[in-house]
Amino acid sequence: MSLIRRIIRSSIGKKYIMAVSGACLSLFLLTHLAGNSAIFWGKDVYNAYAAHLHSLGILIYILEVLLALVFFVHILVAVMLYFENLGARPNRYEVKKNGANNWNSRTMPYTGLIIFIFVLVHLVNFHFGERTVTTAEMVREVLSRPGYAAFYLFSLAALALHVSHGFWSMFQSMGLNHPKYNNFLRYGGLVTALVIGAVYMLIPMLVTLNDKFLR
């Protein structure tokens, strides 16, 4: 217990928690992405995938709780970090020149907040709502509303931005930084973010642009 307290109290410990929870979330994102890709093969494949998920029963339930827990920890520690960091510089600078390449890192708390709101909306849309239609129909219904589609696109862009820094950052936090593979991590992060962003964003775009999609 004291070990956990020690970790959560220390700045580096918190970074580790962010990194590990971020890694779990990234893994979730990738599996979720892989699963959702079924959608590109049409509504039947997609509905079958959804049905398969539901058939897992208690297992999917456990995973959901775990995931929620990870989200909770990630967000909780993020909030702690945010406020601690605000306090570390009570007097602001008059002029602040930011580095050329850090706007994705600078905006982590904000992109995070967007993701958080998105996740809530997303859950209301697809998880807690009353189920009268198939999953594919539900997706079509939600995303065909232009407001929702725009919100999804915006949030997913924020997610991509979050991951574009987060990917490299979690390795750095866990102590992995070596000239031998730094380029791989940096560009790996960009590619991951791009893939995640592009593939997820394809769904609302297809719904909006292609009338036949999921019909």
Next chain:
Amino acid sequence: MHLNPQIPSGPLNEKWERCRFEAKLVNPANKRKFDIIVVGAGLAGASASATLGELGYNVKTFYIQDSPRRGHSIAAQGGINAAKNYPNDDTIKGGDFRAREANVYRLAQISNSIIDQCVAQGVPFAREYGGLLANRSFGGAQVSRTFYARGQTGQQLLLGAYGALMRQVKTGKVILYPRTEMLDLVVINGQARGIVTRNLITGAIESHAAHAVVLATGGYGNVYYLSTNAMASNVTATWRAYKKGACFANPCFVQIHPTCIPVHGTYQSKLTLMSESLRNDGRVWVPKKAGDQRPPVEIPEDERDYYLEKKYPSFGNLVPRDVASRNAKEQCDLGKGAGETGLAVYLDFADAITRDGEDVIQKKYGNLFHMYEKITGQDPVKEPMMIYPAVHYTMGGLWVDYHLMSNIPGLYVLGEANFSDHGANRLGASALMQGLADGYFVLPATICDHLATADFQDLDIGHAAFREAETAATDRINKLLSINGKRTPDDFHRELGLLMWDYCGMARNEAGLTKALTRIPEIREEFWHNLRVPGGDGDLNQTLERAGRIADFLEFAELMVIDALDRKESCGCHFREESQTEENEAQRDDENYTHVSVWQYGGEGKKPIFHRESLVFENVQPSQRSYK
């Protein structure tokens, strides 16, 4: 007054052993009963504080900067010498036979332990590929025995000592007093028993009592205004000790470093040293024709005068610092100087680049070239560097005996602040060695002798002597603040500096020195009537700090000139134009001047009193230096 250097008897190589053996010891359990004040946290002060703390004494360490990691020692670039089996006579010879033989020998003996100590502290010295320590040859030494950490040896050594010091701070054995300036020494019953300080942030004047006071306050090169020293380097601590009775030795011995970036303008605040390793590959030259204004690259080979190579065929560009400096001055005095001011000579890498390729030269000197370009905006690969000599190190300092104790019992002086080991000229890379030898090894072994044998009166800062010193310090500060004249402290400092540079600099003669001797009191007089220091004494007032230091320089400069006048020979860095060989080289006068000139304060407005410590050389016989 009799000055006893306390050099142990016996053969040279046994003296230090014998000194330690004969010293009275303080029982380990009793060490905590002794308080020691250390002023200064450069290499000498930090290493002494740390070691004294380890031994169990209660140490208080005072310094001007905000952290002990910033002492001026941090700026040393080149390296640190260690004996690792070299014949030590080149340090004696380098000092032009004006240093104590026994001290120099001890330095060489201790130097190996210094390297061991620093490595154990984690100082990342350069290594060979096999993992052993690397070394190079440096600064007029004739063998490769300089250990280094890139171009920042001083920094790494100081950080090592700083670490050791902070470890003692953690144990509570050392208490630090940052941003605190020593303003006076307190002597009670003939013993040094404390100091009076000013807190530079709050302006508070405070007293501190102890059983011994250690000064490690560095050199006084800033008397010249422009030097390679840090801005806060000063003579205040040693000068106030002098006025309380400590003797000053060889104040006129000042080393002028040949490879510095030349002066650009009157606003200039300091001079930057370029490591003299540059002379290994750079060729020094000036135009043959006086007043030649062409850019250097347009001056053809046969119109260039490689004066060092011509004059000193065997040493060439690698002659010792004093010789290189003096020759640069000589060329500029002939009107052959380079650049806008005419006060510079060229240091040219074109031949080295043609010979070894640009890569090789860049690899060796890239960081120095970069630094030069940063400051001057010129690229030494494309056009020759311009260099000029600058004040760099002061060999003179408070007189100390073999135990590093001054003539005031209980007052110890370490590092550049004392006069002990370098005679009339210091060899490169040996100041770091001396500072650390003094702090880590010599003082901790000798101070116990005083502590164990002296009669200590029980006293604290309530003693009248402290009150008196505090009042004097406060009065002086009030005086500085109340003059309300028209000139800034720096303005006076510049004037003094220029005067000293012109008449008590690289070459000195009777007429010039006499002139300086009349001018200095005049400037001082004006200073005390026409100075302007805004602000008050109750908070951070940097103008006031500077004014106080300059006031001391204005007094000290006079002693320097008196000493330079008195020493009618040329030796090492002290070049009296009256005393030169037919070939314009320095001419020593061993018969009359084989001594240390020691000066005692004679009282306000009175002449200082001269004492002589004769030097005896048992092992090395004085010979004329020749670098032809």
Next chain:
Amino acid sequence: MKTINLTLKIWRQAGPDAQGSFQTFESGPISIAMSFLEMLDVLNERLINSGDEPVAFDHDCREGICGMCGSVVNGEPHGPEKQTTLCQLHMRYFKDGDTIVIEPFRAKAFKLLKDLVIDRSAFDTLITEGGYVSVNTGAAPDANSIPVPAPKAEQALDAAECIGCGACVAACPNASAMLFVGAKISHLALLPQGNLERAKRALGMVKKMDELGFGNCGNERLCEEACPKGISIRNIARLNREYMRATFCSDE
């Protein structure tokens, strides 16, 4: 020598608890060969002559090694030149007519003392918590008894080059001291001499760092860009490693 004229907007604050504000000055002609601090010297001489208090700023070596100088110039600690301390920054990097905003390094852990002068003693406090090798004077073994591979020694030196100026803290959006601590931890962890105490050192220094009110590292890399010695954030990664290793694997 060419000269330029500048408008200087400088933070003035009489003391730690006083209210501060910007004061604007016309620089008058400034030679482009001057260093930044010499430019401030010229301004201060003028202020003294007109009976005003000069701008207080810290400095000592003026060759970029003591770490005493440093202010935020137009939003960048030590100004716009890469790997250059303020004292080594020269006026030729500015243009005639430029406005220069000069502010102190700001962080909760660095109390402002006056104008541009700050209290960085927090760095010293950090070093007290183990930024050294515990070896008494005279107890050291022969320097060559433990060989150190040259590349390791070089890497240790890369980290040990830190001058403790505080620019990393000033640059960090979170005022974190991770680069400073990372550099010291790395310097000593890379050498066999420092290896024995590495766990204690990492735990002690990080604990103290958090207590002193420095922020958390956000991996934003601004520290490394501002560092006048070019110290890499690889040292921060090493610190993260050392800390976790000490937390999970050591007996400390």
